[in-house]
Amino acid sequence: MEMEYFYRLYEQLERCAPSSDEETLKALKSLPQLPKQPRVLDIGCGNGAQTLALAGQLGGEIVAIDNYQPFIDRLAAEAKSRLLKADIFPQCVSMFELPFAAQSFDLIWSEGAIYIIGFSEGLRQWKPLLKPGGYIVLTDMVWLQEDPPQEIADYWGENNPNMTDTKERLAQAEAAGYQLIDHFTLSPEAWTEGYYRPLRERIALMRQELAGNETAEKVFSMTEEEADMYDRFGEWYGYEFILLQKKA
């Protein structure tokens, strides 16, 4: 029941995680070489903000997958209505059972979604899909400083128990057979302007529509708690863009 309201909350939003087109494109431009017509896989694409940003720059094709059909439908409609350089092929499939041939992608992109399968496990399972020398670019939530205050350590310990710091993520990437190309931390505005401000506005609207609905209210309060945590403790954690190349 709660999931229904989480999905309804996010369906109308551009993003389901902190980011910005500028930072997506900064990551794209940091990749040394891509073919002119690359084949790209965007895993956990949500409503596809990053897919659309990439398709505005790249030629070739982007297969965008998510396991929630309304996100896929929204992205398909949006892709049709825009003039883009790359063709987008949205598909409703799970990241746990990707139906693609080995070595079929030049680039795998995944913003805010690898935590679902697990960082090392995702890197391990997705690697065979990359062509030799192919790239994987992802964002993952990390601690930015050691010894965070107990309240926020407990909060993320419960809600994202496998969260660690960038150093450990880079070591895990190396161990999974990737070479580091670059990494950078998403700006605070990617959280506040790109994510929590539209999310809070959407909650305010839905509260009016769903007044008295206890399940919906629980979802709204949980979401607001997360946004309030960022206001109070945002300097302790962030999203890291990590750019990797499959080793030969």
Ligand SMILES: C[S@@+](CC[C@H](N)C(=O)[O-])C[C@H]1O[C@@H](n2cnc3c(N)ncnc32)[C@H](O)[C@@H]1O
């Ligand atoms: C935090 S959101 C990020 C979405 C998008 N990349 C963005 O940044 O706005 C995580 C996404 O993963 C999707 N997801 C959850 N479980 C999945 C699975 N098993 N396979 C594919 N996608 C999944 C969710 O539907 C959601 O769209």
